[in-house]
Amino acid sequence: ASSSSSVSALARAYINSDLPFEDRCAAEAALTLLLDDASSKVRLALAEALSMSHHAPIQIISALASDQPEVAAMVLARSPLLTDADLIDRVAGGQKATQKLIADRPVVSMALAAAIAEIGEPEACAVLLANSGADIATLSFRRMAERHGHLPLVREALVADRRLPADCRHMLLVKLGETLKGSPLVLALMGAARADRVMRDACAKASVTLIEGTRAEEHAALIEHLRLRGDLTASFI
Numbered sequence: 001a002s003s004s005s006s007v008s009a010l011a012r013a014y015i016n017s018d019l020p021f022e023d024r025c026a027a028e029a030a031l032t033l034l035l036d037d038a039s040s041k042v043r044l045a046l047a048e049a050l051s052m053s054h055h056a057p058i059q060i061i062s063a064l065a066s067d068q069p070e071v072a073a074m075v076l077a078r079s080p081l082l083t084d085a086d087l088i089d090r091v092a093g094g095q096k097a098t099q100k101l102i103a104d105r106p107v108v109s110m111a112l113a114a115a116i117a118e119i120g121e122p123e124a125c126a127v128l129l130a131n132s133g134a135d136i137a138t139l140s141f142r143r144m145a146e147r148h149g150h151l152p153l154v155r156e157a158l159v160a161d162r163r164l165p166a167d168c169r170h171m172l173l174v175k176l177g178e179t180l181k182g183s184p185l186v187l188a189l190m191g192a193a194r195a196d197r198v199m200r201d202a203c204a205k206a207s208v209t210l211i212e213g214t215r216a217e218e219h220a221a222l223i224e225h226l227r228l229r230g231d232l233t234a235s236f237i
Helices: 002-016 021-034 040-050 058-065 069-078 084-092 096-103 110-119 122-130 138-148 152-159 166-181 184-190 192-212 216-229
Strands: none
Touching: 002 021, 002 040, 021 040, 021 058, 040 058, 040 069, 058 069, 058 084, 069 096, 084 096, 084 110, 096 110, 096 122, 110 122, 110 138, 122 138, 122 152, 138 152, 138 166, 152 166, 166 192, 184 192
């Protein structure tokens, strides 16, 4: 505990004090050496002390972000020094826990959100959608709906988001219908042909309701989406 306290004190002195140049260099060298400490508690104390600072040494932040999960989590979730490029690289690494931490950062840029939407695990996408600090583009909503809309976890998070475009809501509606008509229970009760017909009719009725509840500025995109799907049949119109 005393070792961790000493580390915290040294790190806070570095980021909060106007140390003379030589003392500052010595403190940075000492902090760098602590990255090789065998105790994860020491490195965790270092991460806790530096994770929210704009003045922490970037090489130490980068090293801590690549440490074992407990240590890295502090930095990945909070450090303002990690750039979008660095965070996107870490999202691309594919570790679910890492992706979730990054998706839950206080501020997630549109570019970073796009990377999570494009290659993130379903759980990371759900965390992103729940993050009010995430700037999510229309295209990113669409990619999450396309990639993970068949999964209840992501589908429910998408539907709950008021920013979700109307064409994405329709896409999720169709995916839900496809999931239901393929379920063993529905197939056993109705058979494949009837299940397909019932679900198609239900989706058509729901589409009309969706159009009626859509903002005027979204009508064009929704109609184009329906046209490309081949849903604008004479009977539908």
